[in-house]
Amino acid sequence: MPIASDGKGSASRGKEERANLEADIRVIMVAHAYVRTTFTTMAYLAFTWSTVVLLGGFVSSLRKKDFQCLTVITVVEAISIFNDLEADGRLKIDIWKIRKPQITGAGVRQGRPSGRFRILTVGVVRPLIIVQNMFSAYGPVISIGLSLWRLIVRDYATTHREEASLANLTPALDFFYFLVLFQGHLYQMLISIFLVKEDTFISQICEKCKFPQEWGKRSAAAYVQDIREKCMRDPGLASGRTLLSYAVGLLDSTSDEEYLCGVRILGILTKDGEEDATSIILRSRPKIQRLLDTLGWRSCPKSAGENAEIRELAARIVADLAGGVQLSQFPGAIRSVSSLLETTGQPYWKHNHQHELSSAERRLKKCIKLLNLITMRKKDTEHAGVVVACNELILHGFRILEGLACDAHNCRDICGDPSLLAKITAPLYSSTLIHDIGKSAAWAAVVNESLRVVHRLIHVAPGRAARRLRRGIFSNRQALTNLESFLDLAGNEPLTMRAMEILTQLVLDSSINIMTVITMETRGKLVRKQLQIFLAVADGWGEELKSTAGETLSMLSKNESTSEFIVREQDDTVDRLTQMLDTKEKNKYRIISAKILENVCIHCNEHVKQTLLRKVLEVHRKRTSEASERTNSVPGGNAEISEISLQGDDLEMQRQLHNGHRVNDNASNQEANEDEESDMKELQEALLSLTLVLLGEFNGAESSALMIPENDPAADGAFLEMLKDIVDNCQSQLTPISLSIVKLCGQISKSVMRGYRCTNDQKKEFVESLSKASETMANLETCVLFAGNDCGMEKITRPLLSDLEEELKDLVA
Incomplete structure (x- = not known):
């Protein structure tokens, strides 16, 4: 059973810890908002009580010390009120939060402040700022001290006046001082709990998100402040406000500084796949447009360091979004994406499409040669600590293009831009490509990304655009030489895989004359290499390379001449492919083997039909027998056994069954378990499809003798019962592959019912199961019919389940 990698587990844990931290921040900030609202409300009440009740009604009765205390406290409360008004945007002239940057823009001549402006700043403005800051910071503390002193002494009376007047003054002052004391207590809470906690939150964000020192603390503080401000306006606004949503929101900011902050945070959060901002950003076209504009190398009015940094971060984000753009x-x-490839330091300008270079191109060629010398270095920027690899932008540019090329319309637009297409295919046409790859690992990485884009374009691009690109590559001898050289390139499996993928698409193109000498030679080299890698017994090849070799060989084997070549190349090719169906191989290799054998059987039936049929049916019978034994020995095991009826003694499936409970313990292993089950379904479909092709060439007594000999215990119809169990299990999983499996079982059952010793009860039970499946999967089948060829499901559409049901009912009757 595959286990989730440490990287994925660490990313999941980091995401969970950050989510818990964000929830704690929201809770604290909501509490802060309510305390701050109470504090401000009490400031209004204290200010009103002081000015209207005490200074307005008892001013002549107050002692001097009380009058002075009331005056100071009233000024402090007024500052709190003005700050609250300014924070809410209700104060038109901000006289309480004047800052030096706001006043240094005027009165400056040739970079130096004028004399009058200097006197105004030093003599008037700065003292006001100092006094305002002192009142804001220490005013509540002074108010607490004055109120506490007056409540302890309580010598409010000045003269012997009427008892009624004194009776009203004393409780009025007591209420006022107690009100100020309580407000001071709230102020202490704001300072000692919330502000201290806020600093802790900022440090934790920087630690968990691994923000760099240069801007991390500032960005984390801005995020916490954003949560606090939203809670002050409406505590409900903070619900669901995460660091990711905050960063995405900054992409709409008109401030370049805030936009850079948002891009930086997104770059960190999405770098290791911890967060996925794709769905959020794709909802907003202005955000995508701004990110694309940022890629343009003159789009950012920043210094060289920040310009390079923001382009690299924006390119990384757009690469994740490209599939939905x-x-x-x-x-x-297109121009913005193309600009990422203009900083290339690669020597790929020597290709056959450029016989003469203009003066501008010659200058660019010299620059490229110079840049090639520093490809592996990091270039210093104006901002300390900000470094961008020279070819990082190029790699991101190709990844963006690869994502964009998932859409056929985008492929047409890319292929319709000659300058961009020339940059993409330039490495492929280079006469020194192989030499340059051996000298520079960075260059090899760029070539690999370039070939990824080329393959995606020729595979996805519609009609004329793809044909034109394929013919351009095929007609260039240097390009074919480079691709063929990659097949035997040692130590660089990614480039070998890219060559296989591109050459496979070229060979499959019906518009290219398959009988040309070049094509025949290229196909021969390609198929030999694919067979060599895929059929290798030793683990000398990487798993991904082996899978790619098998998948591309499976595509080529659909062609009759290629299937014949596969059979003729080695006498034991079919036997070795048949051996890979055994349970010792990994599921994906078994799936590929079944598909190749199916194609070979269709085109070369005289070579493999009977031998392979016996082998496949032997596997079926063996697995059915072992499934029955386990069903009898394991209570409640029918559901599990029927699910793996075509896998039998599959070691991978056994590990899955034994470890099933452990797999469900965490989300990562659960996902791996689902992938494993999906592979099992695909293998089941491939084996059934191969069985159907094999049985299609036999009928009657010959088919019966091959499939179920006289002394075979399966002669009682166990094979048909196995097909029935498969149909029953597929009804609980309404997926296209389940629909395909049901249809394959129905088609196989026709041969089984015609040529095998099955009882009428067994036949009726199978038809009932198929009828039930037809009703259950009716909506799914309609969707598949509607999608048709557009989604590559043409093989699943026919025959209809209703047609199969009618044919089988006729056989039963």
Whole structure:
């Protein structure tokens, strides 16, 4: 059973810890908002009580010390009120939060402040700022001290006046001083708990998100402040406000500083796959447009360091979004993406498409040669600690193009831009490509990304655009030489995989004359290498390379001439492919083997039909027998056994069953378990499809003798019962692959019912199961029919389940 990697587990834990921290911040900030609202309300009440009741009604009765205390406390409360008004935007002229940057813009001549402005700043403005800051910071403390002193002494009376007047003054002053004391207690809470906690939150955010020192603390503080301000306006606004949503929101900011902050945070959060901002950003077209504009190398009015940094971060974000972006909806997008490839330091300008270079191109070629010398270095920027690898922008540019090329319309737009297409295919046409790859690992990485884009374009691009690109590559001898050289390139499996993928698409193109000498030679080299890698017994090849070799070989084997070549190349090729169906191999290799064998059987039935049929049916019978034994020995095991009826003694499936409870203990292993089950379904479909092709060439007594000999215990219809169990299990999983499996079982059952010793009861039970499946999967089948060829499901559409049901009912009757 595959176990989730440490990287994924660490990312999941980091995301969970950050989510808990964000929840704690929201709770504290909501509490802070309520305390702050209470504090401000009491400030209004104290100010009103002091000015209207005490100074307005008892001013002549107050002693001098009380009058002075009331005056100071009233000024402090007024400052609190003005600060609250300014924070809410209700104060038109901000006289209480004047800052030096706001006053240094005027009165400056040729970079130096004028004399009058200096006198005004030093003599008037700065003292006001100092006094205001002192009142804001120490005013509540002074108010607490004065109120506490007056409540302890309580010598409020000045003259012997009427008892009624004194009776009203004393409780009025007591109430006022107690009110100020309580307000002071709230102030202490704000300072000692919330502000201290806020600093802790900032440090924890920087630690858990691994923000760099240069801007991390500032960005974390801005996020906490944003939560606090939203809670002050409406505590409900903070619900669901995460660091990710905050960063995405900054992409709409008109401030370059805030935009850079948002891009930086997104770059950190999405770097290791901890967060996925794709769905959030794709909802807003202005955000995508601004990110695309940022890629343009003159788009950021910043210094060289910040410009390079923000382009690299924006490119990383756009690379994640590219799969959902339509180029036609964003003006200038192609030009912006293309600009990422203009800083290339790669020697790929020597190709056959450029016989003569203009003066500008010659200058660019010299610059490229110079840049190639520093490809592996990091270039210093104006900001300390900000470094960007020279070819990082290039790699991100190709990744963006690869994501964009998932859409056929984007492929047409990319192929329709000659300058961009020339940059993408330039490495492929280079006459020194192989030499340059051996000298520079960075260059090899760029070439790999370039070939990824080329493959995606020729595979996805519609009609004429793809054909034009394929013919351009095929007609260039240097390009074919480079691709063929990659097949035998030692120590660089990614480039070998890219070469296999591209050459496979070229060979499969019906518009290219398959009988040309070049094509025949290229196909021969490609198929030999694919067979060599995929059929290798030793683990000398990487798992991904082996899978790629098998998958591309499976695509090529659909062609009759290629299938014949596979059979003729080695006498034991079919036997070795058949051996890979055994349970010792990994599921994906078994799936690929079944698909290749199916294609070979269709085109070369005289070579493999009977031998392979016996082998496949032997596997079926063996697995059915072992499934029955486990069903009898394990209570309640029918559901599990029927699920793996075509896998039998599959070691991978056994590990899954034994470890099933442990797999469900965490989300990562659960996801791996689902992937494993998906592979099992795909393997089941491939084996059934192969069985159907094999049985299609036999009928009657010959089929019966091959499938169920006279002394075989399965002669009582166990094979048909196995197909029935598969149909029953597929009804609980309404997926296209389950629909395909049900249809394959129905088609196989026709041969079984015609040529095997099955009882009428067994036949009726199977038809009932198929009828039930037909009703359950009716909506799914309609969707598949509607999607048709657009989603690559043409093989699943026919025959209809209703047609199969009618045919089987006729056989039963």
